[in-house]
Amino acid sequence: xxxxxxxxxxxxxxxxxxxxxxxxxxxxxxxxxxxxxxxxxxxxxxxxxxxxxxxxxxxxxxxxxxxxxxxxxxxxxxxxxxxxxxxxxxxxxxxxxx
Amino acid sequence: xxxxxxxxxxxxxxxxxxxxxxxxxxxxxxxxxxxxxxxxxxxxxxxxxxxxxxxxxxxxxxxxxxxxxxxxxxxxxxxxxxxxxxxxxxxxxxxxxxxxxxxxxxxxxxxxxxxxxxxxxxxxxxxxxxxxxxxxxxxxxxxxxxxxxxxxxxxxxxxxxxxxxxxxxxxxxxxxxxxxxxxxxxxxxxxxxxxxxxxxxxxx
Numbered sequence: 001x002x003x004x005x006x007x008x009x010x011x012x013x014x015x016x017x018x019x020x021x022x023x024x025x026x027x028x029x030x031x032x033x034x035x036x037x038x039x040x041x042x043x044x045x046x047x048x049x050x051x052x053x054x055x056x057x058x059x060x061x062x063x064x065x066x067x068x069x070x071x072x073x074x075x076x077x078x079x080x081x082x083x084x085x086x087x088x089x090x091x092x093x094x095x096x097x098x
Numbered sequence: 099x100x101x102x103x104x105x106x107x108x109x110x111x112x113x114x115x116x117x118x119x120x121x122x123x124x125x126x127x128x129x130x131x132x133x134x135x136x137x138x139x140x141x142x143x144x145x146x147x148x149x150x151x152x153x154x155x156x157x158x159x160x161x162x163x164x165x166x167x168x169x170x171x172x173x174x175x176x177x178x179x180x181x182x183x184x185x186x187x188x189x190x191x192x193x194x195x196x197x198x199x200x201x202x203x204x205x206x207x208x209x210x211x212x213x214x215x216x217x218x219x220x221x222x223x224x225x226x227x228x229x230x231x232x233x234x235x236x237x238x239x240x241x242x243x244x245x246x247x248x249x250x251x252x253x254x255x256x257x258x259x260x261x262x263x264x265x266x267x268x269x270x271x272x273x274x275x276x277x278x279x280x281x282x283x284x285x286x287x288x289x290x291x292x293x294x295x296x297x298x299x300x301x302x
Contacts, residue, residue, distance in 0.1 A: 015105070016112045020116040027116065031201060035116060035197060
């Protein structure tokens with residue numbers, strides 16, 4: 001079977017984070033917090049998980065005097081997510097043909 | 099694991115919500131169209147009533163005090179339309195519990211307003227050069243370009259609305275005597291039609 005079910009995306013917050021990073025070059029911490037409606041701690045731990053997997057890259061900058069943490073998907077993160085998508089799509093196809 | 103259909107739907111919705119400004123209110127399109135119809139009626143009354151229904155308005159505009167009045171009228175329509183769109187879209191995003199001012203809405207505004215602002219400046223150049231007959235075509239074309247550019251960051255219908263504005267704009271350029279009628283068709287009738295379609299599809 002094509003694709004690969006990735007445990008990293010089993011969690012819905014991480015799945016959503018990665019979906020957003022597939023279509024946005026960069027996304028910052030506060031924007032994630034607003035759109036996902038999760039707490040700081042929860043979001044930070046999931047982002048760290050993805051960072052440790054090598055799926056997202058972190059970049060800290062300053063906007064005026066405020067610190068901003070930007071996230072982007074790495075090449076291996078994009079590939080892992082694409083494999084995960086392929087897996088889901090194949091699963092749906094198989095279910096239909098039975 | 100959840101079922102895969104659900105998971106894919108989740109992914110798709112996140113991609114859309116993070117890149118597209120989905121709170122654009124259809125009702126505000128209808129209202130913008132109505133403002134334009136009223137404004138077009140007033141302009142027609144000032145320009146042509148009661149002698150003819152259309153014609154070259156350059157002579158009339160050159161030789162009277164109508165120009166400042168028309169500019170004021172056009173600016174008020176624009177102000178009312180943008181204000182209504184802003185307020186109603188803000189209300190819609192609140193109802194849907196979405197963030198109004200985010201990366202997606204910023205990109206939408208930028209894509210729409212760069213062509214529109216340039217078009218506005220170009221209009222002043224046309225007035226300066228007394229090329230009044232090209233103003234309706236110019237407004238429709240730059241607005242259409244803005245809509246097509248912005249359609250990547252909002253509801254898909256906006257792209258078709260943009261193409262129709264562009265077609266009307268080009269026709270208005272070739273038939274400048276009917277400029278006001280093309281302007282009313284584009285900014286009035288098309289807005290009402292598309293606003294109603296979008297209201298039907300997304301707002302309720």
